[in-house]
Amino acid sequence: MGAASGKLVSTVGFLSVIEHENFGLFGGLLLLNAAGRPVEFHCTAPLKPSRAQQIFYGPTLEPYLYGEQIGVSLLNKVQSAPPVVLTDVAGVLAVRDFVDLPVALVARGQLAHRGTRFQFGEHELSVETTRFEDQALVLSLLRVLPESFDLLEPFGRIHDAIQEAQRVGRAA
Amino acid sequence: MSQMLSTAEAWSWQDAPANAEQAGGLRVASLSPAALAGANSDLAVESTHFASAAVGVASFALRAPKFKTQSFLFAESGCGATALLPRAAHGATIDFAAAAREMARANAEGPARPCTRIKPPGDVIKLQDRLSYILQPSLESLITSDALSFPFQPFPYQFEGVAFLYPRMSAVLADEMGLGKTMQAITAVRLLLHSGDIRSVLLICPKPLVTNWQREFTQWAPEIPLAIIEGDQAKRGWQWQLRDVPLRIANYEVVNRDRDVLTIPDVRFDLVILDEAQRIKNRASTTSQVVRSIDRSRSWALTGTPVENSPEDLIGIFEFLAPGHLHSTMKPRRLGQAAGDYILRRTKDKVLKELPPKLFRDAELELSPEQRHSYQLAECEGVLRLTELGESATIQHVFELVLRLKQICNFDPATGESAKYERLVADLEEVVASGRKAIIFSQWVQTLQILRERLGDFHPLEYHGQIASSRRDAVIQEFKESPERPVILMSYGAGGVGLNLQFAEYVFLFDRWWNPAVEDQAINRAHRIGAAGPVTVTRFLSLQTIEQRIHQVLEEKRELFDTIFSGAEPHRHLGLTQQEIFGLFQLRCPHGPLPAAA
Numbered sequence: 001m002g003a004a005s006g007k008l009v010s011t012v013g014f015l016s017v018i019e020h021e022n023f024g025l026f027g028g029l030l031l032l033n034a035a036g037r038p039v040e041f042h043c044t045a046p047l048k049p050s051r052a053q054q055i056f057y058g059p060t061l062e063p064y065l066y067g068e069q070i071g072v073s074l075l076n077k078v079q080s081a082p083p084v085v086l087t088d089v090a091g092v093l094a095v096r097d098f099v100d101l102p103v104a105l106v107a108r109g110q111l112a113h114r115g116t117r118f119q120f121g122e123h124e125l126s127v128e129t130t131r132f133e134d135q136a137l138v139l140s141l142l143r144v145l146p147e148s149f150d151l152l153e154p155f156g157r158i159h160d161a162i163q164e165a166q167r168v169g170r171a172a
Numbered sequence: 173m174s175q176m177l178s179t180a181e182a183w184s185w186q187d188a189p190a191n192a193e194q195a196g197g198l199r200v201a202s203l204s205p206a207a208l209a210g211a212n213s214d215l216a217v218e219s220t221h222f223a224s225a226a227v228g229v230a231s232f233a234l235r236a237p238k239f240k241t242q243s244f245l246f247a248e249s250g251c252g253a254t255a256l257l258p259r260a261a262h263g264a265t266i267d268f269a270a271a272a273r274e275m276a277r278a279n280a281e282g283p284a285r286p287c288t289r290i291k292p293p294g295d296v297i298k299l300q301d302r303l304s305y306i307l308q309p310s311l312e313s314l315i316t317s318d319a320l321s322f323p324f325q326p327f328p329y330q331f332e333g334v335a336f337l338y339p340r341m342s343a344v345l346a347d348e349m350g351l352g353k354t355m356q357a358i359t360a361v362r363l364l365l366h367s368g369d370i371r372s373v374l375l376i377c378p379k380p381l382v383t384n385w386q387r388e389f390t391q392w393a394p395e396i397p398l399a400i401i402e403g404d405q406a407k408r409g410w411q412w413q414l415r416d417v418p419l420r421i422a423n424y425e426v427v428n429r430d431r432d433v434l435t436i437p438d439v440r441f442d443l444v445i446l447d448e449a450q451r452i453k454n455r456a457s458t459t460s461q462v463v464r465s466i467d468r469s470r471s472w473a474l475t476g477t478p479v480e481n482s483p484e485d486l487i488g489i490f491e492f493l494a495p496g497h498l499h500s501t502m503k504p505r506r507l508g509q510a511a512g513d514y515i516l517r518r519t520k521d522k523v524l525k526e527l528p529p530k531l532f533r534d535a536e537l538e539l540s541p542e543q544r545h546s547y548q549l550a551e552c553e554g555v556l557r558l559t560e561l562g563e564s565a566t567i568q569h570v571f572e573l574v575l576r577l578k579q580i581c582n583f584d585p586a587t588g589e590s591a592k593y594e595r596l597v598a599d600l601e602e603v604v605a606s607g608r609k610a611i612i613f614s615q616w617v618q619t620l621q622i623l624r625e626r627l628g629d630f631h632p633l634e635y636h637g638q639i640a641s642s643r644r645d646a647v648i649q650e651f652k653e654s655p656e657r658p659v660i661l662m663s664y665g666a667g668g669v670g671l672n673l674q675f676a677e678y679v680f681l682f683d684r685w686w687n688p689a690v691e692d693q694a695i696n697r698a699h700r701i702g703a704a705g706p707v708t709v710t711r712f713l714s715l716q717t718i719e720q721r722i723h724q725v726l727e728e729k730r731e732l733f734d735t736i737f738s739g740a741e742p743h744r745h746l747g748l749t750q751q752e753i754f755g756l757f758q759l760r761c762p763h764g765p766l767p768a769a770a
Contacts, residue, residue, distance in 0.1 A: 027241075030307060036314075038246045038307035045240040069239075077243050146316075153287055153310055160289065160306050165242065168299045 011039050012142070013082035014154040015074060015103075017066050017089050018162060024048030026166075027070035028158035031082050034144050036154075042077045043162050044070055067094025075099055084141040086125075088155045093128050102127065102134035102141070106151045121147035244303050288312060288331035293340050294513035305339045314363060323391050326355065327701075329523040334359045336516045341470045342493040344449070346517040349476040349696030351524065354388045357445060357474055362393040365418055370442035370470065372418055376463060377447035379423035380666060383645055385447070386421060401426050409433060424451055424459050431462040440467040449473035452492055453485035464492050476696070477689035478515065483507050490514070520699075528706045530699045535595055535712045536720075539581065542589040547580045547717060574718055581714040582619050582683055592682060592712045593626060599710060600630055603678045604658045609651065610678035612661050613694045615685055620661040623682070631656055636663035648673070664690050667697065674702040679709045684719055688726055725752050 011031040018026045023046040031040040049057075049065060057064055071092050075081070085103045087093065093115070096103040105115065107124040115126035118135050120142055127134040292305040308314070311331050315322075326334075333356035337343050347353050364370040377385055382400060389398055401411045401422035408426065412433050422430075433439060444466055446452065452460040471493045479485050483504055490498040490511065498510055520527050539547055554573035558565050583590045596612070603610045614620050617636045624632055633651050635644060644666075651660045652675055660667075660676075664685050676698040685691050691711075699707040713719050 032309075036309040038304070040246065041244045041303060041307055043242050045242075047239045073239070073241055077241055079245060148316060150287075150310075150313065153313060156287065156289070157307050157309075161303050164292075164302055164306050165299060168302065 011082045013085040015071055015085050015087045015092055016155045016158045017070055026162045027074050028162050029074035030154055030158050032154055040078055042074045043165055062091040063094030066091030068098055071095030072098045084138055096131055102137045104138045123151045244300055246304055288335050290335045290338050311335055329518055330356050342514055344473045344515040346475055346478045346515050348519045349693050352701055353474045355392055358389055358392045372441045373443045374441045375421045375445045376424055376427050382421055382423055428458055428462055435465050443470040444468040445472045447474045449475040449489050450477050450480055453488035455488045455491050480687055480689050528703050531706050531708045533710045535710050536715050537591040539714055540589040540591050542587045543584040546584050546586055550576055550580055577718040578683055581717050581719055608678055609658045609676040611676050612680045612682055613664055614682045615664050617663055623661055630659045632659040632661050633657050634661050636666045664694055671697045673697040674700050677705050677707055681711045
C-alpha cells in the first residue's frame, strides 16, 4: 500500500470489527466509490483470542487483534488500496502503525477516543494523537464527498453483510 | 543473593513471613524501599546463599492467530456484481442479536438519519449476488447522490416499498389502495433507470388511468421521457419501435390489439409493470395470455386486491410473474407461504397512523311500502321462474333476478319511491351546508342518471362509462376546484380505480358491489394520502332484501383472505361464487353443491 497523499479519492475504505460473545471477532472492510456504491468487500472468519493471549496482551490485545491482525489482513486483500480508511471502532486505529495510509475514527454520539479530533460535515472524527498530521490528510481526501455524506451508514452495511455471509455459510 | 540487613531488619525478616515468597525452593526476600533507605552501610551484613533450585518454565508461544478472509469485488454501477474471488463461506454460525442491539443503541446515540436498505429477495442464492444488494447504499443515499428530488417527502413505508421492488425480478406490490403504489413503482423505476440496471419499461394499465400515470410520472420522475401508446395502428406501430424512449405506457386494450407487434423477437423490455393486475387473474383470458407472452426480464404487478374472489386470482397473477410457482392444489396457507417473498402488502391502519380515520356508517333502511310491494312481487315471480327452470337454470338467470331486485332497492320502478334517496338527500344537505364534497357511487349508470335529475339542486357532476374519456380529466378538475360542484356521481367501474379525490370527505355507496374489494377501491379514492380530514363512508343497505343476504355471505367469506395473508389486516376481499349466487335464493346450483353460507 502506497502513501495516500496527493491522490484523488477514488474509493474510501470503511473498516469495522464486530465482537460476538460466543464466536469472537468478525472484521469487515468495505470500499465505496464517491457515489457511495460498493467496489470491494472483504470479511474475516471469526477470530477468538485464546485465554493466554487475553492474559499476556492485557489492554494491548484489542489494538493488536483489531488493528495488527484483522485490519492488516483485510487491507492486504484489497485489489486497489483506498487512500483513506475510516472506522467506527477505536481499536482499529492501531492498524495505522502497519499501513501507510491515514485512518480515522468516526464517532457515534459522544466520542470517547482521546485522539486529535476534527469535524467532517456533522460527523466528529479523530486520529491517533501520534498521527495528528493525518487530520489534514483525511480532510483533504474526504473533500470529494459531499459534506452531507453519512459516514456511519456504510458500517451498517458491513454489519449486515457479515451477518448475511454467516447466514449463508450456516445454510451451506 | 546477598543483602546487608540491620538487626531490626533481620527481625523484621523473621517476623514478616508475609514479605517472603517461597517459589520452587527459592526463598525471596522483599524489602520495602523505606527499610532499604534506613539501612546503615557500616553495619555488618549477613549474607545467605540460597541453593539454586530447578525452576519449571512454561512457555507460551503467542503466535499470531490465523483466520480466513473472504473477498468480493463489485461492478461500480448498479448491482451487477461479479465474483472475482469466490470462496465457500466458513461454517461458523452466529447469533448477531447482541451485536445488532449494540449497534442499535450506538445508532440511537449518533446522528439519527432515515436509512432504508435494499434487501436481496429470497430467490437470489449466491452470496456474491446477495452481498451486492446488501452493500448498496441506502435508498436515501442513492436519492441524494443522484440528486433526485421529490415533490413531497415520501413516507418511510414508501421507501420500504421501493426497496422491496428495486431488487426483484418478480414482485407484487399489493398495498391497500391509497398508500401510494404508483409513487413507489415510479421511484423504483426511476432508480433502476438511473443506475443503468434497466433501460426499457412497459407499463400497462386500465385505459382510464393512462393520463393519471402520465401525470404521476411527470410529478415524481420528470426527467424520464415517456411515450403513451395510442392512436391508429400505424402510429402505435411507430411508437412501439421508438428507441430513445425508456418508458412506454399502454392500456390493456391496446396491448391486446397490438399483440402481434409485442411478440416479435425485436420487442423486448427490461421491465413490464401491470397496474390493476387483477385484470389478468383469469389465466385463460386473452389479456393474460398476451401480457405473459411479452419478452421481459422483470415482471411487477400492482394491485390493491391480489385476491378478489378466490386464491385462483393470485395464481393467475403469478402466471405472469413466476409461471408454475403457485398452483391450484396448494392449500391457502401453503399458497401464502410460497407467495410470501414476492408480495408486499401493507394496510393503512398499519403504516399510516397519521392518516385521518375512515368512519363507516351503515345506513340500514327499510324499503318504502311501495318498494316493498314491488320487491316482493319481483322476488316471488323470479324464484318461481327459477324453480320452473330446474336444472336448466343458469347463473345468468339468477344474476338477472339479483340485479332486478337490487334495482328495486334503489328506486321503485312503478312509483320512483326510494328510501335510499330520501336518506341521501338529507345527508347531502348537511354535507354541502358544511362546505364539504361528496362522492356517490352506484353500479348502474341508469341509477346515477336518475340521481342527477333528482339532485339538481346540488349541481352534481358525473363520471361514468358514458362520459367521454377526453372529458373525464376536466370533470375531476371541476369537482376539485369549483365550490359550486360539491357532488360527483360515479360508477364503480369508471371511478373505482386510480383517481385521487382526497379532497372529498364523504363517500356514499348508494348500492353495494358484489365484491368488497371494489367498494374499498372506490372508498379509497377519497381516503388516501393527502386526505385533510376523516372520510365518512355511508353504506346503504336495504333490510330484508337481497342486499342484506349478499352482505352476510361476503362477511362469512373473509376468513380465506385472512388465511392467505396471515390475518394481517381487518378487511378482506372476496366476491361471490356461482354456488353462492344460487344460494341467495336457496336454490341448488346445477353445477355444484349448495354452500352452507346460503
